[in-house]
Amino acid sequence: MHETMVVEEDFFGRMKVKGPYGNTEIIRRFTLVNENGMSVQLITYGAAITSIKVPDKNGTVEDVVLGFDRLEEYQNQTHYIGCTIGRVANRISNGTFRIGNKEYILEKNNGPSHLHGGSHGFNKIVWDSLVEGSSVTFSHHSPSRDQGYPGEVMCYVTYQLTDDNEVLIDYKATSTQTTPLNLTNHSYFNLGGHGSGPVYNHTVSMNADYYTPVDETLIPTGEIADVTGTVFDLRKPTDLASVMNRVPGEGFDHNFCVKGEIGTSRLAAKIFHSESGRSMEVWTTQPGVQLYTGNSLPTDDSLKGKGGAVYKKHGSFCLETQHYPDSVNKPNFPTCIIGPGELYQHTTVFKFAIEE
Structure with a gap:
């Protein structure tokens, strides 16, 4: 069997960036290429996906994720494009949570809420890297009280491209104290090509009977609601053009509760773009998946x-x-809390295919 090739290089030549302790660090870029003409590019800044190139039904290769040409653009962006998110993805209400009798106060960087780990979360970190065979592993040590969170956390994110056109992402972490963890990747996709315009011509299906309604600040109310009879019923393939204008907030930014046993890999969502024939399935071991339409x-x-x-x-x-948003404050949601020495682990798969 052909093994995926991994090419390592300096990102944009020898450009350097200030590290967390005042040192300078070279930003590394890795290109994974399989035998089908598909490729994935990753960088150590934010442990980010910067490119996923996939052939269409005519063999034309397009880059299907948003990204930038220069490091400064990744540093200055506010949309988390392509990045690994941590310590806790999504929103935490009022920027606070409690573990036992102790309250932890976080930065409010999204209105009244804490979002995606704070203004200097894992997306702003230069990660260490290691190539092992056909995979790349990024690692980061997060000190105790980093962005307000308790415990020293050691994180690993491993990317692999298979000959089945799957991008595998495996997350592992441990903490020295009881703490919340909720890592994810924040790539923005367009199966027609990253600059091809609105995604209204995409068809979406979500493997979810329930979703978590939100208030005006996009914080879950705590309800786990049946999608039946609502605009969130995407269990059958649905054209985004037919539903986007009926979603409060001018588009989706909602958590769907993935069917099946948490901790086992199951289909979370499928997107299809008929013009190119490209489809993408998302598989996960996590409880939920956030569908966000770039609002x-x-x-x-x-x-x-x-x-x-x-x-x-x-x-x-x-x-x-992900774990459901604000799960650290919602005892009826699956918990995102891990104890000292406990292994945090989950896997996500982006699987690409061609359909007629």
């Missing part, structure tokens, strides 16, 4: 991406595998 991207031409492409509102979608 906060600008409506003007101010966000420039790779090759001068313009990224606008509704020009992409994210499928963030």
Whole structure:
């Protein structure tokens, strides 16, 4: 069997960035290529996916994730494009949570809420890296009280590209204290190509009978609601054009409760783009997946991406595998708390295919 090739290089030449302790670090880029003409690029800044190139039904290869050409653009962006998110993905209400009798106060960087680990979360970190065979593992030591969270946390994120056109992401972490953890990848996808415009021409299906309704600040109310009879009933393939304008907030930014046993890999979502024939399945061991349709991207031409492409509102979608948002404050949600020495682990798979 052909083994996926991994090429390591300096990212954008010898450009360097200030590390957390004042040292300078070279940003590394890794390119994974399989025998089908598919490739994935990763960088150590934010342990981010910067490119996923996939052939269409005619053999034409397009990059299907948003990204940037320069490191400064990754440093300055506010949309988390492509990055690994931690310590806790999604929102924590009022920027606070309790473990036992102790309250922890976090930064409120999204209105009244704490979002995606804070303004200097894992997306702003230069990760260590190691190539092992056909996979790349990024690692990071997060000190106690990093962004307000308790415990020293050691994290590992491993990426692998298979000859079945699967991007495998395996997350592992341990902590020295009881702490919440909820890691995810925040890639923005467009199966027609990263700069091809609105994703209204994509068809989505979610393997979820329930979702978590939110208030006006996008914090879950605590209810786990049946999707039946609502705009969130995406169990059958649904054109995004037919539902986007009926979702409060001008698009999806909602957590769906993935059917099946938590901890086992099961299908969470499938997206299909008929013009190119590309499809993408998302498989996860996590309890939930956040469908986000780029509602906060600008409506003007101010966000420039790779090759001068313009990224606008509704020009992409994210499928963030996760614990439910604000689960640290919702005792009826599956817990995201781990104890000292306990292994945190979950796996996500982005599987690409061609369909007629």
